[in-house]
Amino acid sequence: MATQTSGGPVYDSVLDAVGATPLVRLGRIVPDGGAPVWVKTEGTNPGGSVKDRAAVAMVRAAEESGALRHGGTIVEGTSGNTGVGLAMVAAARGYRAVLVVPDRTTPEKIALLRAYGAEVVTTPGLVPKQDPRHVQQLAARIAAETPGGWLADQYGNPANPDVHEHTTGPEIWTQTGGRVTHLVAGAGTGGTVTGAGRYLSARGVQVVAADPWTSRYGGGDGSPYAVEAVGHYLHPLTETDTWPAVYDTAVPNRTERVDDGESLRTLRRLAREEGLLVGGSGGLAVAAALRVSAQAGPDGLVVAVLPDSGRIYLSRYFDDARLRTLGFLDAPQGPLVRDAVGPYEPGLRVAPATATVAEVRAGLGDGPLPDLVPVVQPRTTDATTWAVPDVVGCVRVAELAGLAADDRVGAHAGPPPVTVGHGEGLDEALTRLDADGVGSGDPVLVLVDGRAVTQVHRSDLRR
Ligand SMILES: Cc1ncc(COP(=O)(O)O)c(C=O)c1O
Incomplete structure (x- = not known):
């Protein structure tokens, strides 16, 4: 009122x-x-977002239908704004709230949910939807097993x-x-x-x-x-x-x-x-x-x-230095990384983590071989995670011959290769690579808008 x-x-x-x-x-x-x-x-x-509307409406509808009763527990799988909205409604209406969030959720977001008095359960964000640990699966189970539990289910709730x-x-x-x-x-x-x-x-x-x-x-x-x-x-x-x-x-x-x-x-x-x-x-x-x-x-x-x-x-x-390293922004002054890299062929070869060693070998085709193949994998099914760059690891081409043909490359991937943004200042990028101990023959991936576009060697990055 x-x-x-x-x-x-x-x-x-x-x-x-x-x-x-x-x-x-x-x-x-x-x-x-x-x-x-x-x-x-x-x-x-x-509560800071459009999801306040849905949170209030879903809770009101559940109260009216009797699905959520006095002393009940609101449960939802979300790391985002719906969680904040539900935590706010739970506090204002006197319910307990249990929010299931992927493990990559930032500490600030978890702190925000807890600030409203919500309980936060973390679960791996890297699992397919049918996995029982998946955010939505786990939230549904907690709601079913908690006396007085009610799953808000923003994806299926008509409110x-x-x-x-x-x-x-x-x-x-x-x-x-x-x-x-x-x-x-x-x-x-x-x-x-x-x-x-x-x-x-x-x-x-x-x-x-x-x-x-x-x-x-x-x-x-x-x-x-x-x-x-x-x-x-x-x-x-x-x-x-x-x-x-x-x-x-x-x-x-x-x-x-x-x-x-x-x-x-x-x-x-x-x-x-x-x-x-x-x-x-x-x-x-x-x-x-x-x-x-x-x-x-x-x-x-x-x-x-x-x-x-x-x-x-x-x-x-809004972190300019970080956005430059990801290839979203240009440094205010050159020379830039792209001045040193020059033109490149589009279509960098990458391998999904689920590809087999044989598939990756076949995909390399003829012609000059790169040092490494970046391994890419969507990191999460959850739509609230910063997911660039999309490279999660790499396999060295020289090592592929020694691996079993039907093994998945994801199982053999080493740490992601070093990356530079194409609009990063060249000096800035070289200082970073030196600090990381990257040697002159080591491969470096170049990013445009968070995506790897080409592969060079540290020694190619010269003024
Ligand atoms: C920041 C932000 N933008 C957009 C959306 C999408 O809104 P809707 O779920 O109504 O499609 C959400 C939903 O959580 C959100 O948190």
Whole structure:
């Protein structure tokens, strides 16, 4: 319940402060002649993200149906914003919360969940979906075995998309006075784009799903990407690629696929040119929205959903030195690594960890052999993990001959090779390689936007 005053609303509970988020007109980064782009700032929700809406709605629905009772325990598998939302709701409503998170979850995120009083259970993030240790499998088991346990199940719970149909969509319609022509939103569970999209498309609005380039949703190969919490990974050992039941893929009229480099550069422009500090999925959505704006022209009105704030991603998306080593940013001054590397043939040969030694040998073909073959493997089925660079190890070509033909290369992979970003300052890169004891004949992988593109020797990196 809220009491309206001229100074703003007064709420009985923090949960009543969820939703009714501001729309902000982008001022400086919209293309000339394009449609205005307005952004829905979901990071202003009290738990910090769009997932507060789903968390409150799922708990209310469970209370109404009797699935969650006084003294009960809320259980969910998530390292992300849904966990924070559920931890907040549990605290405000007096429930116990048990959240299962992958072991690579940052200590800050675990601390955030615990700060709300939630119990955190960690489990390996590197396992296929059918494995009983998988985040979602383990959460389901804990919910079933805990007396009074209730699994929120954001991927299958209809209250998730419904809340967006009843709140996010109508808010956007009202805030734009019915003038919105395009909605752009990323899809994690798909709740936002399905629910808000349903409401708005019934009013003639075009719905555009923004998707990381390699995500399965938009037709990518399912390999990892840097933008967290949206899109759909495919672990190579996952037997059945199931998509969330709540994502109605018939709702979006189309998908805009955006690579990590464009998402990250847009996110950084949002912070520096618009004063909007948002997470990776906000950069993705705005990158797609800027394209939609250019296509729609001045008569359109594009609304993009910014799901959360950038504060919890400072060490990922806003650490310039780190982004340079990953090949996302250029050093302010040359010479750069790419000046020394020169042109390279596209199509660096890499081996999935699941490939056999015989397959890798056959894949090398004729011609000059590289020193090593980078081994790549999606690191997790969980969509909340920084997963670049995508190289997880390497096998030395000279050693392949001594290995059994049907062994998997993943079992023989050594540590990942040394990497440099193609836009990293050459001196900066060489200092780093020296500190790591890389010898002049040692192989070095060059990264562009977090992905290995070519292999050189340390001795090739000369001014
Ligand atoms: C930062 C962020 N962006 C986007 C999403 C995707 O929202 P949805 O699950 O409604 O598709 C999430 C979901 O957790 C999120 O945490």
